[in-house]
Amino acid sequence: MSDAYYQERAKRRTRRLLLVGALVALFACAVFGVSSLFYDACTGSFDRAPEAIVSSYLDAVRTGDAARAQECWEHETYYDLGAGCSEVCLSRALGVPFEVQEMEVGPAESTPDGRAQRLATVMVTCTGSGQSYGAEIMLDSVAGDVPWRHWSIISSTVGGTVAQPWCQ
Numbered sequence: 001m002s003d004a005y006y007q008e009r010a011k012r013r014t015r016r017l018l019l020v021g022a023l024v025a026l027f028a029c030a031v032f033g034v035s036s037l038f039y040d041a042c043t044g045s046f047d048r049a050p051e052a053i054v055s056s057y058l059d060a061v062r063t064g065d066a067a068r069a070q071e072c073w074e075h076e077t078y079y080d081l082g083a084g085c086s087e088v089c090l091s092r093a094l095g096v097p098f099e100v101q102e103m104e105v106g107p108a109e110s111t112p113d114g115r116a117q118r119l120a121t122v123m124v125t126c127t128g129s130g131q132s133y134g135a136e137i138m139l140d141s142v143a144g145d146v147p148w149r150h151w152s153i154i155s156s157t158v159g160g161t162v163a164q165p166w167c168q
Helices: 003-038 050-063 066-072 087-093
Strands: 098-105 115-126 132-142 152-156
Touching: 050 066, 050 098, 050 115, 050 132, 050 152, 066 087, 098 132
Parallel strands: none
Antiparallel strands: 098 115, 115 132, 132 152
16 A cells, blocks of 8 residues: 555544534534523623522622622613712722612513613611611613523612712
């Protein structure tokens, strides 16, 4: 047998290995893409229900986890001073000790621009002083009931105001 036979056999084996490697890489990319589409950084899980977003956000504020609290917000709105207690206010309110007494998330309402919004109301009590506060959180998402729907905060009064933060 000549060297040409073995060279051709090695080329076929290399092509097969490259094809199998490409298929494995394509499969891995597809799995990663689909999982990242459904994963929610706010809850740290695949649970994207509005109640889970609000609970996770309240937990992030209470524990002082600024990165996770920011993930619960719609990213551009987080830096808007008119969005309630967002970036500047939260920097003072993060880590305040409180317990959630009540949490209620209202039904989805359509907006004229084709979005859906839900209003969540929260009642908390400060751990040290026993003082109670109420807050509203406005959630926003796409209007259609699609499987990859993510809810984000667009307005919140959790934490008080810059001048009067909770539990101080």
